[in-house]
Amino acid sequence: METIMNGDATATESPSCSTPLIEVQGYYQKLTAARARMSWTLSAIVLIIYYGFTYVVAFRPGWLSVRLGSYPVTIGFPIVGGMFLLFWLLTAWYIYYANTYLDPLSKLAAAEVAR
Amino acid sequence: MRLEKKCLAPLLALAAPVTSWSMGNIAGGGKSPLNPVAISMFLLFVVISLIITRWASRRTKSTEDFYTAGGGISGVQNGLAIAGDYMSAATLLGLSSLIFTTGYDGIIYSLGFFVGWPLILFLMAERLRNLGRFTFADIVAYRLDETRARALSAFGSLCVISLYLIAQMVGAGQLIEMLFGLDYKFAVILVGLMMMLYVMFGGMMATTWVQIIKAALLLAAGTWLAFLVLRHFNFNVSAVISDAVAVHKAGPRILSPGSLLADPISALSLSLGLMCGTAGLPHILMRFFTVKDAKQARNSVVFATGFIGYFFMIIALFGFAAVSIVGTSSEFYRDGKVGGALIGGNNMVAMHLSSALGGSWFLGFFSAVAFATILAVVSGLALAGASSIAHDIYARLLKKGAAPEQQEIRVLRVATVVLCLFAVCLGLAFKGQNVTFLVGLAFGVAASSNFPVLFLSMYWKPLTSRGALIGGLFGLISAVALVILSPSVWVQVLGYPKAIFPYDQPALFSMPLAFLVTMCVSILDKSAQAVAERSRFDEQCRRAELGESLPTNATQ
Numbered sequence: 001m002e003t004i005m006n007g008d009a010t011a012t013e014s015p016s017c018s019t020p021l022i023e024v025q026g027y028y029q030k031l032t033a034a035r036a037r038m039s040w041t042l043s044a045i046v047l048i049i050y051y052g053f054t055y056v057v058a059f060r061p062g063w064l065s066v067r068l069g070s071y072p073v074t075i076g077f078p079i080v081g082g083m084f085l086l087f088w089l090l091t092a093w094y095i096y097y098a099n100t101y102l103d104p105l106s107k108l109a110a111a112e113v114a115r
Numbered sequence: 116m117r118l119e120k121k122c123l124a125p126l127l128a129l130a131a132p133v134t135s136w137s138m139g140n141i142a143g144g145g146k147s148p149l150n151p152v153a154i155s156m157f158l159l160f161v162v163i164s165l166i167i168t169r170w171a172s173r174r175t176k177s178t179e180d181f182y183t184a185g186g187g188i189s190g191v192q193n194g195l196a197i198a199g200d201y202m203s204a205a206t207l208l209g210l211s212s213l214i215f216t217t218g219y220d221g222i223i224y225s226l227g228f229f230v231g232w233p234l235i236l237f238l239m240a241e242r243l244r245n246l247g248r249f250t251f252a253d254i255v256a257y258r259l260d261e262t263r264a265r266a267l268s269a270f271g272s273l274c275v276i277s278l279y280l281i282a283q284m285v286g287a288g289q290l291i292e293m294l295f296g297l298d299y300k301f302a303v304i305l306v307g308l309m310m311m312l313y314v315m316f317g318g319m320m321a322t323t324w325v326q327i328i329k330a331a332l333l334l335a336a337g338t339w340l341a342f343l344v345l346r347h348f349n350f351n352v353s354a355v356i357s358d359a360v361a362v363h364k365a366g367p368r369i370l371s372p373g374s375l376l377a378d379p380i381s382a383l384s385l386s387l388g389l390m391c392g393t394a395g396l397p398h399i400l401m402r403f404f405t406v407k408d409a410k411q412a413r414n415s416v417v418f419a420t421g422f423i424g425y426f427f428m429i430i431a432l433f434g435f436a437a438v439s440i441v442g443t444s445s446e447f448y449r450d451g452k453v454g455g456a457l458i459g460g461n462n463m464v465a466m467h468l469s470s471a472l473g474g475s476w477f478l479g480f481f482s483a484v485a486f487a488t489i490l491a492v493v494s495g496l497a498l499a500g501a502s503s504i505a506h507d508i509y510a511r512l513l514k515k516g517a518a519p520e521q522q523e524i525r526v527l528r529v530a531t532v533v534l535c536l537f538a539v540c541l542g543l544a545f546k547g548q549n550v551t552f553l554v555g556l557a558f559g560v561a562a563s564s565n566f567p568v569l570f571l572s573m574y575w576k577p578l579t580s581r582g583a584l585i586g587g588l589f590g591l592i593s594a595v596a597l598v599i600l601s602p603s604v605w606v607q608v609l610g611y612p613k614a615i616f617p618y619d620q621p622a623l624f625s626m627p628l629a630f631l632v633t634m635c636v637s638i639l640d641k642s643a644q645a646v647a648e649r650s651r652f653d654e655q656c657r658r659a660e661l662g663e664s665l666p667t668n669a670t671q
Contacts, residue, residue, distance in 0.1 A: 032660055039237040046237075050230050054386065057223055057372045058379035064219075065371035072357035074370040080222050084424045087233045091417045094237060098413060110661045 027109040035102055042090050049083060149296040152479025153486075157295070160328075160487045161309065167324045171317035178510075178523050181318035182249040182502050188323055188405040194418025196323050197402050199330030201228075201393075201419070202426050203283075203492050204290060204485040207333070210427070211465040214434025215442070218359070218369025221434055225427040227382075231390035232423060236416040239394060242573050243403040244412035245662035246655065250499075251400040251565070252507045255572045257658075258651035260580035260644065262512060264572075267587045269507035271564040272397040274591065276500040277537070278557040279396075280493060282550045284542030287489040293459050294466070294482040299546055307539035310494040314501060314531045319405055322494045329491040332484045334422065340465075340481070341429040343472040344436040355432065358439035364454065369438075381618050388622030392558035395565030398499035409662050433465050441467045497534050504530035552603040555619055559598055563590035563625035567633055573659060576652040579637045579645040586633025593628050597621035 056063055064076035179185050188196070206228070214221030246254040252268035284303055291302035313321045348354040356370070363369050393399060403412050445451040447467045449458055457463055466485075470478040505527035510518045518526075568587045571578045598604055600616035618624075637645070 028657070028660070032656070035660065043234050043237045046230065046233050050226070050386075053226075054379075054383065058382065061372040072353050072360060072370075074219070076219055076371060077222075080226055081428070083226060084229060084428065087230065088417075088420050088424050091233050091236050091420050095413060095417050098241075099410070103410065106661055113657055113661065 027105060027112045031102065031105045031109045034105065035098075038094065038097055038102075042094055046087055046090065049086070053079070053083065150294065150475075150479055150482065152476055153295050153482040154297075154479075156480050156483035157486050160332075160483055163328070164309075164321075164325050164487075164490070165312065167328075168313050168317035168321040171320035171324065175316070175318040175320055178249070178506070178520050178527075180320065181524060181527055182401075182506060183404045184319040184323055186405060186407055188411075190406060190411040190414030191418050192323065192327055193402060193406050193411065193415035195330045195422065196326040196405075197399065197415060197419035198422035198426070199326040199333070199488075199491055200399055200402065200495050201423055202330065202333055202488070204488040205286060206426075207337070207430060207485070207488075208290075208462040208465055210430045211433045211437065211468075212461045212463075214431055215437045215464040216461065217374060218363065218365065218435070218438075219371055220373050222431050223372060225430065227386040227389050229420075229424055229427055230386070231393040232416060232420040234390065235394050236413055236420070239570075239573070240403060240412045240416045241409035241662075242659040243400060244406065244409045245659050246573070247400075247404050249401075249404060249506045250502050251397060251569055252503070252511075255568055255583065256511070257572070258648055258655045259572065259578070259583055260648070263580045263584045264568075265507050265511055267568065267584050268565065269503050269512070271395075271560060271568075271587060271591060272503040272507070273500060275395070275557045275561045275565065276397060276496050276503070276534075278553045278560070280496045280500070280534070280538045281541045281545060282553040282557070283489065283493050283496065284538050285545045285548065285550045287486075287493065288542055288546065290489065291486060293463070294485060300543060303539055303542040306490060306493060307535045307542070309490050310497045310538075311531055311535040313490075313494045314498045314535075315528050318527075319401075319498060322491075322498050323405060325487075325494055326491045329484070329487040330422065333488060334426065336469075336481055336484045337426060337429050339477075340469055340473065341432055343477075344432055344440075344468070347440065347472055348436070352432075355436050355439075359435045361439070362443050363438050378618075380623065381620060384618055384620040384623030387626065388555075388558045388562045388620050390562075391566045391622065391626060392562035395561035395569065396557075397503065397561075397565070398495040400569075401495075401499050401502065430465075433468055437464045437468045440471050444471065447471070493538070497531060497538070500534045501527050501530040504534075549603075549607055552598055552601070552608065552619075555601075555603065555621075556595065556598045559594035559621040559625060560591055562622045563594040563629045564588070567626060567629040571630070571633055571637075573655075575634070575637075576649055577637050578633065579640040579642075579648050581640045581642070581645070582633045582635075582637025585636045586629050586631075589632040590625055590629025593625040594621045597625055 064074060064079065066075045067073075068075055068078070174185075175181055177185070210221060210225050210228075213224060243251070243254065246257055250268070250272065252265045252272065255268045256264040284306065287306045288299040288303040291297050291306070292299045295302075297305075313325055317324075344355070345352070348358070360367050360369065365373070402415070406412050406415055441447050441457075441464060443453060445453050447458055447463075448454070449456045457467065459466070466478065466481060469481040473481075505523055509526045509530075510516060510523045564587045567590055568583045572583065597616050598619075598621055600614060601619045601621070602614040602617070603619045605611050605614045605616075
């Protein structure tokens with residue numbers, strides 16, 4: 001994972017994806033920055049939660065064995081179920097963001113780059 | 116009932132990584148008597164799929180049609196098809212049996228299968244669509260040297276596809292023998308023939324629709340079984356769990372993480388391999404080229420993620436319900452000994468559950484869906500492999516893009532026939548062998564060779580052809596070497612007493628190595644070509660961000 005994270009840092013921080021063409025590219029730059037910010041943030045959320053959970057499973061399994069009051073299940077069940085739901089909601093959030101913000105911006109940027 | 120030892124081992128291969136755990140639980144397989152309901156249901160599916168293939172063949176004329184169904188698949192359809200590719204018969208059988216055996220650990224596993232999808236959406240889906248045309252090698256070769264980059268990607272693709280295809284064929288033969296009572300040889304040849312027909316005549320259009328129908332059938336059958344389970348427990352989910360705890364031999368321990376503790380490195384390596392391997396499987400990547408634009412590509416992942424997540428939820432329900440339903444009734448155990456060996460082996464948990472709750476009619480339907488699932492997955496693989504041969508190797512590498520379209524289609528058809536023959540022959544040759552390691556290897560190569568090169572080509576400007584080639588080969592060779600030295604090959608196949616490399620999953624070691632080598636070689640590459648390749652990165656970025664709305668640039 002570490003290697004990917006390095007790649008990630010390079011990709012987000014290096015200006016490579018938003019190097020100006022000939023003139024100042026307002027929309028294009030805005031688009032790449034916004035998309036990179038959103039996709040890397042969401043990826044980081046997924047990875048941190050998932051590997052955080054993996055850490056707990058491997059080294060602190062007792063935390064997941066706590067019983068939920070009178071229910072027959074342990075707290076581990078709603079946690080995993082919650083992760084399935086959360087990760088899916090994050091994908092839905094990305095779509096919403098892309099449809100409402102990135103796509104209109106992308107049209108402007110395409111016109112700008114084509115110019 | 117004829118019992119065959121070791122019959123189940125290859126079936127487990129379908130369940131991919133789930134296997135390493137369930138391996139110890141295999142206890143004999145078996146061949147069922149001919150099941151008329153299952154066979155007639157299955158024949159119905161065959162007839163419908165052939166009608167679709169005929170319909171698709173009329174619409175499949177150009178190379179575009181063959182490789183990508185003309186890009187006319189919608190987001191929802193593609194989402195179902197992706198989910199179909201991912202929800203194999205084995206996922207259903209392997210995961211439900213794992214949860215049946217280990218409880219909570221099995222659920223943790225299913226999360227590992229799931230978590231790669233959101234990442235594919237955030238980081239890859241749109242870029243794949245915007246940069247690629249027919250195969251993922253198109254993307255790697257976008258700014259790199261065509262010969263080296265494409266040769267590496269085509270080689271990586273074909274490795275992954277061959278390994279995966281053999282494992283699927285062997286598993287298919289065993290599963291069909293068990294569910295339908297058909298002969299192994301007959302089953303393998305039938306599967307090979309069907310996939311050849313789909314791909315050769317219907318191309319991507321037929322393959323996609325077979326996949327969509329199968330996914331819909333699987334979801335419908337699963338939902339119905341989930342309903343039967345809930346009705347059995349008077350719609351009280353707590354009762355499913357408390358009954359399971361009451362009768363399982365591990366008792367309340369099935370509600371907490373258990374055996375994962377024993378080996379966190381393996382678990383980590385597995386989850387990494389699944390996550391990045393999925394993003395390097397050629398038949399999955401190819402699905403992104405079948406939609407109109409980046410918007411549909413990302414929509415398809417959201418639908419796919421939703422379907423896959425839902426599927427895993429109901430599988431967890433099956434696993435726990437089976438503990439008290441299947442696990443306590445002697446009719447599902449060999450010689451009627453409860454707690455002994457399950458009839459047909461441990462992977463039959465979901466099948467026994469469907470028979471216990473839905474009777475033989477529903478079991479037949481469920482079996483037919485499982486067969487449809489296998490057919491759909493192998494056709495996707497065959498198409499991806501044939502595309503790699505026809506597009507990457509023939510049209511781009513040998514003919515340098517100057518091959519006439521009809522000629523390329525002819526090569527695609529010949530490649531399909533060859534691949535199907537290859538799959539059938541090896542499927543027959545590996546009969547009764549433990550091919551679990553082939554799946555681990557396929558994912559290992561995908562994660563350690565295809566994925567690093569693809570990912571860096573999209574995101575890392577300093578990447579050069581030399582770096583990609585050397586790093587990609589390093590990843591491929593190290594993944595293969597580590598799997599050979601691992602317990603599943605060194606001990607179980609080659610018979611040595613102790614494995615040299617202690618883990619079955621290579622990804623945690625081979626993937627970072629591939630990244631490291633690729634990056635080091637690229638940085639050290641000061642050739643004029645390297646400079647030119649880097650200078651094309653900005654143009655590639657614009658294409659990746661803006662896609663088709665951008666006028667075609669002279670650089671490509």
